[in-house]
Amino acid sequence: MILDEKLEAHNLTRDEYDTIVSKLGREPNDNELGLFSVMWSEHCSYKSSRVHLKRLPTKGPNVLQGPGENAGVVDIGEGLAAVFKVESHNHPSFIEPFQGAATGVGGIIRDIFTMGARPIALMNSLRFGPLSVAKNRSILRGAVAGIANYGNSMGIPTVGGEVVFEDSYNLNPLVNAFCLGIAPKERIFLAAAEGVGNPVFYVGAKTGKDGIHGATMASAEFDEAAEEKRPTVQVGDPFMEKLLLEACLELMESDALVAIQDMGAAGLTCSTCEMGARGGMGIEIDLDKVPKRETGMSAYEILLSESQERMLLVAHAGKEAKVEAIFDKWDLDASAIGRVTEDGLLRVIADGRTVASVPNRYLADEGPVYERALERPASFATQTEVHADDVDEPSDLGETLVQMLSSHTIASKHWIYEQYDHMVRSNTIVMPGSDAGVVRIKGTPMALAMCLDGNGRYASLDPYLGGASAVAESCRNLAAVGATPIGATNCLNFGNPEKPEIMWQFSQAVDGIRDACERFGVPITGGNVSFYNETEGVGIYPTPVIGVVGIIDDATKCVRHHFQQPGDLIYLLGETHDELGASEYLKAVHARIDGRPPRLDLDVEAALHGLMKDATSQRLLRSAHDLSDGGLGIAIAESLFGPLGETMGAAVAIEAPRRADGVLFSETQSRILASVAPESVDTLSALAERHGVPLSRIGVTGGERLDIQINGTHAISEMVATLRETWWTAIERGLSS
Amino acid sequence: MPRFAVCVFPGSNCEEDVQYALQNVLGELAELVWHKESSLAGYDAAILPGGFAHGDYLRVGAIARFSPIMDAVRAMADDGKPVIGICNGFQMLQEAGLLPGAMLRNQTLTYICRYLYLRAERADSPMTQTLANGEIVRIPIGHADGNFYADDETLDTLERDSRVVFRYVNEAGERDESSNPNGAAHAIAGITNEQGNVVGLMPHPDRCYEPELGTDDGRKLFESLVAWTKDHA
Amino acid sequence: MKANVIIKLKSAVHDPQGETIGHALAGLEYDQVTSVRQGKIFELTLDVSSKEEAASMAREIAERVLSNPVLEVFEVEVED
Amino acid sequence: MKANVIIKLKSAVHDPQGETIGHALAGLEYDQVTSVRQGKIFELTLDVSSKEEAASMAREIAERVLSNPVLEVFEVEVED
Numbered sequence A: 001m002i003l004d005e006k007l008e009a010h011n012l013t014r015d016e017y018d019t020i021v022s023k024l025g026r027e028p029n030d031n032e033l034g035l036f037s038v039m040w041s042e043h044c045s046y047k048s049s050r051v052h053l054k055r056l057p058t059k060g061p062n063v064l065q066g067p068g069e070n071a072g073v074v075d076i077g078e079g080l081a082a083v084f085k086v087e088s089h090n091h092p093s094f095i096e097p098f099q100g101a102a103t104g105v106g107g108i109i110r111d112i113f114t115m116g117a118r119p120i121a122l123m124n125s126l127r128f129g130p131l132s133v134a135k136n137r138s139i140l141r142g143a144v145a146g147i148a149n150y151g152n153s154m155g156i157p158t159v160g161g162e163v164v165f166e167d168s169y170n171l172n173p174l175v176n177a178f179c180l181g182i183a184p185k186e187r188i189f190l191a192a193a194e195g196v197g198n199p200v201f202y203v204g205a206k207t208g209k210d211g212i213h214g215a216t217m218a219s220a221e222f223d224e225a226a227e228e229k230r231p232t233v234q235v236g237d238p239f240m241e242k243l244l245l246e247a248c249l250e251l252m253e254s255d256a257l258v259a260i261q262d263m264g265a266a267g268l269t270c271s272t273c274e275m276g277a278r279g280g281m282g283i284e285i286d287l288d289k290v291p292k293r294e295t296g297m298s299a300y301e302i303l304l305s306e307s308q309e310r311m312l313l314v315a316h317a318g319k320e321a322k323v324e325a326i327f328d329k330w331d332l333d334a335s336a337i338g339r340v341t342e343d344g345l346l347r348v349i350a351d352g353r354t355v356a357s358v359p360n361r362y363l364a365d366e367g368p369v370y371e372r373a374l375e376r377p378a379s380f381a382t383q384t385e386v387h388a389d390d391v392d393e394p395s396d397l398g399e400t401l402v403q404m405l406s407s408h409t410i411a412s413k414h415w416i417y418e419q420y421d422h423m424v425r426s427n428t429i430v431m432p433g434s435d436a437g438v439v440r441i442k443g444t445p446m447a448l449a450m451c452l453d454g455n456g457r458y459a460s461l462d463p464y465l466g467g468a469s470a471v472a473e474s475c476r477n478l479a480a481v482g483a484t485p486i487g488a489t490n491c492l493n494f495g496n497p498e499k500p501e502i503m504w505q506f507s508q509a510v511d512g513i514r515d516a517c518e519r520f521g522v523p524i525t526g527g528n529v530s531f532y533n534e535t536e537g538v539g540i541y542p543t544p545v546i547g548v549v550g551i552i553d554d555a556t557k558c559v560r561h562h563f564q565q566p567g568d569l570i571y572l573l574g575e576t577h578d579e580l581g582a583s584e585y586l587k588a589v590h591a592r593i594d595g596r597p598p599r600l601d602l603d604v605e606a607a608l609h610g611l612m613k614d615a616t617s618q619r620l621l622r623s624a625h626d627l628s629d630g631g632l633g634i635a636i637a638e639s640l641f642g643p644l645g646e647t648m649g650a651a652v653a654i655e656a657p658r659r660a661d662g663v664l665f666s667e668t669q670s671r672i673l674a675s676v677a678p679e680s681v682d683t684l685s686a687l688a689e690r691h692g693v694p695l696s697r698i699g700v701t702g703g704e705r706l707d708i709q710i711n712g713t714h715a716i717s718e719m720v721a722t723l724r725e726t727w728w729t730a731i732e733r734g735l736s737s
Numbered sequence B: 001m002p003r004f005a006v007c008v009f010p011g012s013n014c015e016e017d018v019q020y021a022l023q024n025v026l027g028e029l030a031e032l033v034w035h036k037e038s039s040l041a042g043y044d045a046a047i048l049p050g051g052f053a054h055g056d057y058l059r060v061g062a063i064a065r066f067s068p069i070m071d072a073v074r075a076m077a078d079d080g081k082p083v084i085g086i087c088n089g090f091q092m093l094q095e096a097g098l099l100p101g102a103m104l105r106n107q108t109l110t111y112i113c114r115y116l117y118l119r120a121e122r123a124d125s126p127m128t129q130t131l132a133n134g135e136i137v138r139i140p141i142g143h144a145d146g147n148f149y150a151d152d153e154t155l156d157t158l159e160r161d162s163r164v165v166f167r168y169v170n171e172a173g174e175r176d177e178s179s180n181p182n183g184a185a186h187a188i189a190g191i192t193n194e195q196g197n198v199v200g201l202m203p204h205p206d207r208c209y210e211p212e213l214g215t216d217d218g219r220k221l222f223e224s225l226v227a228w229t230k231d232h233a
Numbered sequence C, D: 001m002k003a004n005v006i007i008k009l010k011s012a013v014h015d016p017q018g019e020t021i022g023h024a025l026a027g028l029e030y031d032q033v034t035s036v037r038q039g040k041i042f043e044l045t046l047d048v049s050s051k052e053e054a055a056s057m058a059r060e061i062a063e064r065v066l067s068n069p070v071l072e073v074f075e076v077e078v079e080d
């Protein structure tokens, strides 16, 4: 093969190749070229994003481990640490939705237990094209079933997430998976090889030819040739991973382990060179000792295979028997395939010969870094605010509400989350379908709350605001259940970074995330970037997804989103402006996707979180629900529906200097809807004043109807049961269309 | 004080929930026993918990039946001691021939995790002793294969001998199509063997033993188990 | 030696998967499909020397392990 | 008319189910079983008048609906 073809097949540029040659002082052989190809891919090297990610705040008093390891680690007290991260599996999920999504879940779980944590919760953020397209329905069905299959088999509850439908994700779904685990604070394992002469073990599934070049595939756009890339799909084996999880956690309790890393993207190559580079060590491995599923695999194939459910670990010399005994108990083989050396090289032996020899740091740390061109798209400057007066006023707002509740983005996601085991481990005290998932930590008084949020439509119209609003919304969701954020992770899903407009979006989104995280004091402890989300040259909405984790010191203070008692008073915390730009209302009712997204004042948002913190810790709220897609109208409706099918009506009366649809469906940020027992009202009012948060009483709970009056005029009067039925069944109806 | 054995298979994942309910909530003695053990000597009851033993590969509960512990479980059942299978454990007991029938894929073809209503069909089984006959409890399911199947003769026998322990019902306690989540024959959610000491149920009392988890109805089932075990010691 | 064990549901047992596919096919206008039944096939590779041995081992495995007599019936085919 | 559609994983595709069953068989002392691969079989009953028609319809259904071309290959057999 002539060099140019070879480079194209490896997704390397001529410049990158020249850098390799000058670093090595020679031409790389084919195996070495393969190593560079995967390690220097966008997916593994972050070559386009790295300069921007540096701007994110990563430090905080409780951060034990920031970005750079398999997952971030935050101190949660009681001698425990929370270990969490989110990662994308967009490309594989398009090619084979079930297996693609399943192996995405498998991968993020390995990232968590590799650090010594027992995974206790999963979430996922999903984006699909409209269900009116048959292919999108089958992608949805497949991805959800795949996520369910993997997470359920592992016995890890899926406690939350988000599902959004937009034309922009037509044939380019986003599947972002999040996992959180708990570890003793003093016993976090890092992936740095140490100790010359220590043995390197390979454990888990055998290596097959599957997924070769998955990492380079995830770094390229889809086109018709994607069809040919199909054999790169991997099949997940959650049972194998469950055994690996238990065996690894048991091994971590022993004194035999030095370092451990999962084999994810770029497989054996990535795990060896990263472990070596982190410890400043060399690693020598003998491919003849690698367990293989097929005969006749070449060194190249073994090095680059992305077979799932495999781990690489370094043990203390002399403790080999202990390692083997623990894996044997779980019917797994632990194969010693190499050792730690002092020369800093990844040296690969096959058939007694050295087939690759490259300094680990060249592969893991010294990949190319690009400061790609940025360009603000011309359309950006022309976005204007959209107010109620700019659209026709609906003649029947009850009907409009029903229409909004049927929008697939707003409708109940129970068809999806009921396929996920969300109760196993018996810790889930707020189940999916609420603002945040909450799991209690047995043996302590506390609970952890978590959520994943992003709004690609906002980000496409204003990426800075999109990034900042995602952070604000996540933190607001945590505030609603009574949690204080302690750390965040993020998954940045974008188009082709070689296009200056996309890179500008990326840079803006990072700035938005940075500013919001700094203002709320929430460090970013890790994350993932997924570029090249384009099908046939059309990019998706830029979609930053933020996962925030928070603590509730006393789990009994956790607040639910739905109305609890008749006769409670309904309050809106925060102020409503007439902001319909980029809203769900514009899209679902007026078929418009335009306008400036709602403003975000970080100080106003922070004041709201402060108020919520005090109000929940003093148990002043009976329920609290954050306002986001669909605004106040949707928040009120959702508060009528409890998680176990219970319902409660409400009578609402609002005075506001604007049209009723603007009141009900504006997506002004920094608002929460709460219900309050009459005896708590005075304390809450005083507290709100202290925090400078406007508070308005808008109604009372009870009955079987939702009645809403706006400016003295009757706007909505519907049976709660009817509203719930519409909202509950909309996705099923969409799927059977 | 009775000792409860919670049998752990590779791929089980509800063993700690069962142990916690018995030990931390009810103050009983419950120990995890690995499937490679071949004796349950010293235990007064055995519980096969939920999960995905051996990945549920081949068929749900199928490979687990060959584990060494299963001979001990069978011996315990023959002895008249309580043997309880929850979800995947129920499927194992069917595969092992300790309970009749088999589970087909849910009618929806999907895994379903959801709270629903059950009616206790007899008040003298190890899992219903402290319930009233006909009492309604609210307990979640979490399975993909809970569509109970048995041939007509077996179903007749189960009904005639009152061996159905729980049925899926609606809030009012009536059987109807919409309250049967998986298509189970006769809306069967739980059954017992002829002697009445082996019980299998698809729903998970181990997920609802405290109100903050949704309901604490599951607690009543474990209290039954404790009482029954003591009565029959 | 290769043996295929083919496992089918007994005819009295209803088949939720097959039924759903049958429905889907009707929706796709394959109205001529009057029934769909789903089964499993296991390809065993056996290190034995005769076809007879392969058949008898495969049959034993099918009976003991691969099939559930409550629901299923099986057939064994041996290739060489 | 009956058609059987037999669906197998492509040979390069990992079959965890088959492997786990193989492992279980080894534990039961069927050491001679060196590999197990699991597949599916669909029995279609077709209301068409010729074998040819049955075969071509079954093939079309196998391709469009029953098999996943990313991972699987299929064969069609027609009985009458």
Ligand SMILES: Nc1ncnc2c1ncn2[C@@H]1O[C@H](COP(=O)(O)OP(=O)(O)O)[C@@H](O)[C@H]1O
Binding pocket: A043, A044, A053, A056, A066, A067, A068, A069, A070, A071, A072, A085, A087, A111, A264, A265, A490, A491, A492, A524, A525, A526, A527, A528, A529
């Ligand atoms: N958007 C991001 N923000 C902060 N850190 C990030 C982001 N994306 C990736 N990282 C960090 O870069 C490191 C490499 O990430 P990644 O390649 O996704 O890990 P893995 O090797 O597990 O796939 C990780 O420590 C991750 O936390």
Ligand SMILES: [Mg+2]
Binding pocket: A070, A111, A262, A264
């Ligand atoms: Mg990793």
